[in-house]
Amino acid sequence: MTPSTTHKPGLLALSLAAIGVVxxxxxxxxxxAFREAMHAAGASHGGVRVEDVLGVLSLITWSxxxxxTFKYVALLMRADNQGEGGTLxxxxxxxRSLGGRRPLVLAMGLFGAALFYGDAALTPAVSVLSAVEGLSLxxxxxxxxxxxxxxxIIVGLFLVQARGTEAVARFFGPITLVWFLVIGLGGTMQIVAEPRVLEALNPWAAVQFxxxxGKLGLIVLGAVFLAVTGxxxxxxxxxxxxxxxxxxxxxxxxxxxLLLNYYGQGALVLADPAAMENPFFRVFPETLLLPVVILATAATIIASQxxxxxxFSLTRQAIQLRLLPRMRIRHTSDAQEGQIFMPxxxxxxxxxxxxxxVTFGSSSALASAYGIAVTGTMVVTATLAMIVAHKHWGLSKTLAVALFAPLLALDLVFFGANLLKLFEGGxxxxxxxxxxxxxMTSWIKGTGVVLGKEAQGEMSLEKLIRHLGAKPLPQVPGTAxxxxxxxxxxxxxxxxSLKHFKVLHEQNVILTIRTADIPRVAAEDRVQMVDLAPGFRQVTLTWGYAEEPDVPxxxxxxxxxxxxxxxxxTSFILSRRSLRLSSRREIPAWMARLFILMARNSAPASDYFRIPAGRVVELGTQVNV
Incomplete structure (x- = not known):
């Protein structure tokens, strides 16, 4: 068997899975997307201008x-962190390429990640609503x-999350593949009947529009951006x-x-302006409406999933990068490490x-709010990618700017166009x-204050070991x-422990858990161990930011x-902080209160690090914030 024949089935299977999830x-x-862009251009059930249809389709095509195709598929996918992508x-x-955490870069990363949460809330709402609205046809x-x-449907979708996506995911690829074949075929039938719509392939139609x-063009551009959300x-x-x-x-x-379906919708409204009511579903014959609505609902559930x-994945990365407090994480698959559930x-x-x-009531009303979240994330991504291209890829500053500045400018144009919808839900x-x-900022600053306060009363490990060597304490069996x-x-x-119990275990392990700035750490690089003195050893465990620490x-x-x-x-002896609001604060009172609230509701270290509860002893310490 040749290498190519052994590789192809795996590649095709992964491509099918990617169709469903990605x-x-x-x-x-x-x-x-097409409906909202045409409505923004002033189209109605009674009248549609040919130049508007061609202009909107051309804008969608070249977006x-x-x-x-160019920015993400061809270019940005090369800016991977050991195979991992995404804002964080x-x-x-x-x-890493800048040699440490820079406030401005961190702020951009935080804002990009935060906007993703807005997208995560909007996608299920607008997608499911738009599919179910097809029932009225x-x-x-x-x-x-x-x-x-x-x-x-939305409540059901979130309730099944606890069961994990492994069983459902098997159907994601095939269903979404059928979805793409159906929407492509529906569009093709309309294009054959009205082929002049293909004139929109010429980018000049977008420029002319x-x-x-003027300003209306920018408003339409904001709606056109709905075609590239995701x-x-x-x-x-x-x-x-x-x-x-x-x-x-x-x-x-x-x-x-996608292109066949968008052009099919354009061909349909050219032939029948009354189809502007809902051009996507009108592309299909009436006898197929109900099956297409059912298929669309399934597709939107998959998109929401x-x-x-x-x-979930973004939150786990944020916790590992110490941007958010610890939260309970459940693995839902023995085979796929990335499949997790966070209640x-x-x-x-x-x-x-x-x-x-409930607030917006329709997909059209929600569409106004949708674009800002995605365009904002794209602006952050293009900016960070420019830094990575220069510092990590080794491109000259001029070349890195020449490569990404036009893309950043385009993202900023789309962001500006969507800001025009600021008071309509944006x-x-x-x-x-x-x-x-x-x-996130409150957690970062509050953690810094707590670590600073604890450092004031610390004793160096070397000094403590010397002190214990000079004045030995009674020992108890076992390892701490x-x-x-x-x-x-x-x-x-x-x-x-020494202050209250005045005894020492036979073996004492000082354990530090590190998070690397790479997604995964190989098992052979996981642990470092140093013997410090008789009865004392230092262990450092390292996990990647996309992994869940498992201390045992x-x-x-x-x-x-x-x-x-x-x-x-072995006994795991942990320090449990009791936080109180201080009269002399280093951060604003509201931020300190928010930090204390998050700390009190965060998952215990024993749960997060998967330490068996029966082997844990907690000693309380009080810290003023």
């Missing part, structure tokens, strides 16, 4: 070609139930499938199907989505993003593991280095 979001954009991966890569009897049906419409998923999900499967799925399946899973994130997203559906994702940024963030200083739990599993690797680790004879 392209679910952008694949459902035809449900509303897909420049932003998705790019942030980690930029910080089958029969008007469904009109009063559009909202309740949408809410029931923008030049001839492009960030290509980059964010790169670690799950790899670069090549995602590229193949886009070039040979997703892009042709992808962005919800993305929110707190799931609950908050569900509430946000339901509030959006404020919402910006407001959500600012809340997330405030939460003390967690510390700074291996040069004695852990607070060890000092409190990590310590088991120490057996190869000579320590016979036995969890049943």
């Amino acid at each position: 392209y679910g979001d952008i694949g459902t954009s035809p449900l509303y 897909l070609m420049i932003i998705v 991966s790019l942030l980690a890569l930029a910080e 089958v029969t008007t009897a469904f009109d009063p139930y559009i909202l309740p049906i949408s809410m029931a 923008l030049a001839g419409n 492009a960030e998923a290509l980059y964010a999900d790169m670690g799950h499938f790899g670069r090549k499967p995602i590229q193949l799925a886009w070039i040979f399946v997703a892009l042709p199907a 992808a962005v919800i899973s993305g929110a 707190a994130v799931n609950q908050m997203l569900l509430v946000a989505v339901l509030v959006l559906v 404020w919402l994702p910006l407001g959500l993003a600012m809340l997330v940024v405030i939460v 593991v003390f967690l510390t963030s700074d291996p040069d200083y004695a852990p607070a739990a060890l000092l409190h 599993e990590g310590l088991a690797l120490c057996r190869k280095l000579g320590w016979k680790f036995d969890i049943m004879s």
